[in-house]
Structure formats: structure tokens, C-alpha cells
Amino acid sequence: MSGTHSPSVDRLAPRTFQGRLTLAFVAVVAMTLGLVGLLVVNRLGAYFDQQQADDLAARARGVAQYVILVAESAPSVRAGRPVVSADGQVDPTVAFELGLDRQQRIIADRLAQADVQVRLGRLDGDAFQPAANGAFAASEQAQAAPNQFRERMTSSPVVVEVSSAIVPYAVEVTLLNPYTYRAAAISNVTGLLAIIGLIALAIAVVVAAMLTRRITTPLRRLTEASRDLADGDFARRVPSDAIEDGPVELSELGLQFNAMAERLQQSIEIIRSDRDRSREFLADVSHELRTPIAAVRTFNELLVEGAADDPSTRAEFLESSRAQLERLDWLAQNLLELSKLDSGLVLLDLRPDDLRSAVEQAVEQSAATARRRGVELTMERPESPIQIRHDPVRIGQVVANLVGNAIKFTPRGGRVGVQVRGDAEGGATITVTDTGVGIDPAELPRIFDRFFRGSGASEARGSGSGLGLAIVRSIVEMHGGSVTVESRLGAGTTFRVTLPAIPRPPSSSDSQRVAETSPAQAQNLNPEPAP
Template identity: 30%
Template sequence: MAKDFKRSYKFAVKTSVYLTLFLTVLSAGFLLIAGVFTWALLIVYAISCFVFSFLIIQYRLEVFIYTKIKKIFEHVRLLSASSVKPGQVTTDMATLSREVEKFAEGKKMEIEALKMRDSYRKEFMGNISHELKTPLFTVQGYILTLLDGAMKDKTVRKKYLSRAAKGVERLIYIVNDLDMITRLETGELRLKKENFDVIEVVQNVFDLLEMKAAKKNITLIFDTDYEPVWVRADREKIQQVLTNLLVNSIKYGKHDGTTEVIIENFSKKRVVVRVTDNGEGIEKVHLPRLFERFYRVDKSGSRKEGGSGLGLAIVKHLIEAHKEKIFVESVPGLGSEFSFTLKKAKKPGGVTAETRVAQA
């Protein structure tokens, strides 16, 4: 307490002591000359002089510091002057320095965050422009070719219209994905939660993607033979999550590789679904931005493979809409693992999810 007092009022106390000593000595001389000198009178005078000097100096110092700091804030326009109140100002310069440093550091972090956000915004606008521009120009090219006379050739007309239709489908696909993300972010997309067997959903996705995986001779497998594992979630949305993760795994998987799905207990109330492959893997530097819209690790390779560039962003939003977590681990050259949690559910017959997974 004494230390805090000394720090806060050191200047005022020292100055008051100096003034008191000077005035007391001066007054003692006058009292001696006048012949009315008494120690009691001198002591009372000294105490009164010290108290009065201390209060005046302390008050004026606070007003001075407050005024100066207020002007600084007004000049730099970083903080409105109304947010600085006299009661908040102290004469302890060390405290003031810390507060100013803390304020400056906070503003620096805000500026860096805004710069980073602006950079992401520019990149996002460039990406979405590219994604929409490619199919639009494709459709425009085929239509203009037909209008220039190719429409007379029945074979060419059918082929070009078919290709233009594919370009339109790609546009619709991108717009629908963007619409879904927007509705998820704004909370407009409602989840229809129900109890279902996640093993059955994974198997359905395997069946849907079997031909796509066969083109690269990639095998889709479970790591073991599972009995039903019941969870509570939006069945359709979880199927979309699994589809996006498996499509991503196949797209970047190596020929003659494998994509494996593993389901384990995550906690007493949750299971974790892991999608693992032995593909090309992802560099560590890309992992923090992997779930951003249109973010691509290998831009040239990604363009060639196709896709909207929104798959992982949708996965993240759908999992977060369930109030669950998604994780990613990857080693370049060895493969990647995407995993997410799901809430366990009551199963027919009253058997718990934990028992079924443990038995598997």
C-alpha cells in the first residue's frame, strides 16, 4: 500500500516537502525578527503549508495530464475524447505509459486484423469472380458459336447445347453452395435432427461415389466391421458432409490408394468420424485456411480437378451448425485425416452408442 502511495504521489509529495521547507525557514526568520517565534506556531504553519501545497500540486498535475492526454487522443483520432474521463487519469507516469502501450498494442492488432481481413476479402472476390467467370464464358462461347451459324448443323447444335447446359449446371451448383453457406451463417437454414445409424449413411455415400473412386482405382473401406452406431443430427446434412469429405479425398488421393472411414468413441456423449486417406497430403501452412470459401492449396491442380471450391467450407459450417467440432491433420506425401464429432443417440432396444462402438 505504501509502495503504491509513493508511486502515485511521489512527485507531489517531493515538491510539497521542498516548498514547505523553504516557506517554513523563510517564515521562521520573519517570526524571529518580529519576536513572536514559537515552535508550536511554526509546526502548525509547516503542516498547513505541506497539506495545501500537496493538494494544489496534485490537483493541477492531474488536470494537466488529463488535458494533454485528451489532446493526444483528439489529434490521433484513435479514441473519442469523451471516453477519457478525469477520474480515469493518474499522475503515475509508469501507469500511464503502460495504459498507452496497451492501447497502442490493441490498435496495432486491430489494424493487422483489418489488413488481413481485407486481404482475404480481395482474394475471395478474385476467387468467386474466377469460379463464376469460367462457366459463364463457356456458356457464352457455345451460344455465340451457335448463333453465328453452327446451329444449322444438328450434330454440332446438340453437342454445343449439351456443353452449355453443363456450364449452367456448374453455375447453379456454385450459387446453391454459396446460398447454403449464407443461410448457415445467418441462421436461416434449420436443421432437422433425428436419430439414425451413421454406418448406414457412410455406406450410402460409398455406393454413390464408388464409380468416381474406381476411375482412380481408390478403394473406399471401413477400418473394421461395425454394428449400427446411432447418432442424433440432420441425416441429410451429415450425408452431405461425408460426401464432400470423401469427394475431396478421392480428388486429391493417389491412384491405387485407399480412403478409410473410422468411427470411435470421442467422449461419453459423442463419437468421432474420421475420413483418412493416403493421398498427397497438405502442407502445414495451408491448414489454418483450409475451410475458407474458394481457398485452394494447389490452384492449378484444383482448377483441373474441378469442383466449386466450397466443399470444405460447407463441411465446416454444417458441423458448426450442429454445435460440433471438425479437425484436420495432414502429412505431405503420406495423406490427410478429416474428423468430426457427432452426438450419440438412443438406439432401438436401449443399447448405447458407446457399447456398439466398443463392441466393433
């Protein structure tokens, strides 16, 4: 049945790709050598056949010449009688001489090296007419020479005419079962071909093993690396020596595998990092939500237990509950906003407007808080417009958050200054400077992390949620800008926001957050109110 194969063949075949490739290569070489050997032996057989035919013809002519010599040397022939008479009879003296055993030994053993049939007669045109008593036979009795073998064959008759005699005659010689070197020559050539074939086959095995090893080593390394990747070793790579030593196709495969493994490792690290941040974020959210909820629950329990009977106490508890509920609502809005910013659900309403307007509105919103806390709030701006593409609402949110933090951390009598200016490349820089308490240098790298409020125990630090600066960084990066901070303890802090002329988000994921939107789609989130 077509398409089926014997299970025994599968058991005999090598299991490895290297073994099968080697076996296939050796099989092809063996078949080629076999076909070449058959062709060579066949051609040599025809060549030796022709050589043997020429050799037997030469032996037959030698026998004919000897027979003529014996016939011409007979006394009667020397006396003038013909060897073969006109009526087709061989001279009796010649017949007697040719029948002698010593002549037959010379003819058969020495000259012909075969059984010999000799006929004397005359030529009639091209046809040989044997004489009535002109047939003689001699059998080979000598031992064969080294490497000679008797061939069971009959040679073609050789006819030699003697036209110079008184009566012209002819001698026909046929050799039977001759000794020849043909079989020995073919055997020697066949044996030599076999030895050469075995040597070539052995060389083919070695070469095939080397070539297949060169091919299969990169594949084996790829298999090992794939297995390690499947087992969780994401740092596993195909060694460079295995890639460089293999064929071009396998080298490209190894390079692509390493590139894939590198991207996979980066993806896994990002996933793990996101997972860890999600866990920390969830823990921080739980902690932040628990504080106002616990306060509200405590106030309610106190009111239920009788504190409501005292009007001043009831009013104080209700006011505190209202403040905690506002804080809870504000915290939920900030969490939702930050989640939207990180997930790309917030689209920027990019407009080529005057940046000074967005900054000025944010500063005016914070002016009342600054006056209430006794902090001097100033703004410095150029006379000419600063036209850059930006989202006015989001930039206002950035300025409001920075100014709110500066007011909160600046003691009474301090100063908070806001400066906006353009740059030579068409962008802009917003600087918020305060004379507040400053930030510990060890805490500067973490101030943009979510829920980070520093290690200080001051009331101002403890009242914040730690989300404002995280929102600031997300919005600025969506604009393709950057935000930096400089601070010294007791000397104040400076935040500097740099915006490009044309927003270019730093990554493809961020680029999905930038789009042209209508003003109705823009959302405003009030900055954290000062306590």
C-alpha cells in the same frame, strides 16, 4: 440576477482542472486560516483586556498605598491629628504634601504610568464619601517605555480603606489614559499569526499542487489516449504507472479505458480482416463466375456463327454449355450455402440419432462415382450404434464432400476408406483416407480457405471450386467439433472429423446457429459432382 456570473471572473479563473482544483483547495485553506485568525485575535483581545484591567487595578492599589504612606508620614498626623476629620476635611499638611510636584511625579510617572485622580474621604457603608478638599490630580509626563502605547481609557476606581487610623478614612484612585503593553502584544500576536498563516498557505499551495497533480495526471493521460484513439491510433493505452499512481477511482477508470481500447482494437482488426476477406471473396467469386459465363458465351457465339450446322459440333457445344450451366448453378448454391453458414442463418437440426446412418448414406451416394472412376470405396463401422446429438443432413454433407474430394484426387485403382467410431467421452470420429496424389505440406494450412485449390495444375485440382472444405469446416465447427488433415505427396491424405457428444460451438456467434429444428427445415446441398 441569479445564475449569472461576471465574465471577468471567468478570465481570472484558471482554465485547467488542476489550476481550479488547486485554487479551490488554497481558497478553503485561506478561509479557514482567516476564520481561525479572527477567532484567535478576538479571544486574545478579551484575554489582554482582562490582563490590562488587572494590571491597572494593581497600579491603582499601589498608588493608594503610596498616598496612605505619604498621609501617615505627615508631621500633624504623626502628632495625632486624623488624615480626614470627622467633618470631612483633609488635614492641610497632608493636602500640601500630596500637592507637591515631586509626589505627583512619583504617583503619575513611576507608580501609575498614567494620569491619576486621587480623592480622600470616608466610607459610608459601601459608598465612598469624598472630603471637601480631598481631590488631587497628577498628569503623566514621562516618556513611554519600549512597546508601550497610551490607551484612551479610564480605569475603574479603586478604593482602599484605612480602618486602623484614629478616624477611619479611605483613598479612591482612578487612572486615566494609561501606558500599556496591550496594543504591542496584540500587534505581535497578529503579526505572528499572519506569518504562520502565510507559511501554512504556502505549504497548502505546495500540497494542493501535489495532490491535484496526482489526480489530474491520470486524467491528462486519459485525455491524451482518447485523443490518439480518436486520431486512429488504436494501439494507444494509458501507461500503467499513471494508473497505479492515481486514486483508486481513477485507476479503475484507466483500467476500464484500456480494456475498452483493447476490445476496440480487436473489433477494428476483425472488421479490417473481414473487409479484406470480403474483398478476396468477391474477387474469387467474380473469377469463378466469369469462367462458366465466358464459356457459355463462347459456345453461343460459335453456334451463331455457323457451328450449329454440324450436328455433332452442335451437340458437343450444347452438352458443354449444359455442363457449364450446371457448374454455375452448383457454384451459386455453394456460395449461398457458405454465406448462410457464416451469417448464422442456417440452424442445425440436432437429433440424438445413430451417426452411422448419416455416414453410410453419404458413402452410398458416392459409390457410383467411385465405381465410374475405378476407385475402391470402403466403409468401416462398429456393430453398436453411435448415439450422439448431430444434424444428420449436415453431417452427411460433410462426409459427402470429403469422400467426393478423396475420389476426385485418387487415381484409377486407388482406394478410399471411410471409418466411423465412438470414443470414451461419448463423442465420435469420422476418418476419410485415400491413396491419392496427396497435398503439398506448404498448402496444408490453407486448404480450408475459400476458393483455394492448391498450386498443382492437374485436371482434378483445376475442376474444383475450393468451397467444399470451407463448408466442411463451418458445419463441423457449428457442431463444436474439429477437422484435421494429414497428407504426404504421392502417399494419400487423411481427413479426421471429431464430434463431441453434445455440440458446443466455440463462440457466442456460432452458438446462434445451433437450434432444435424440424426435419422440414433442414436443407441438403449436393456435394460437388465429379467431372
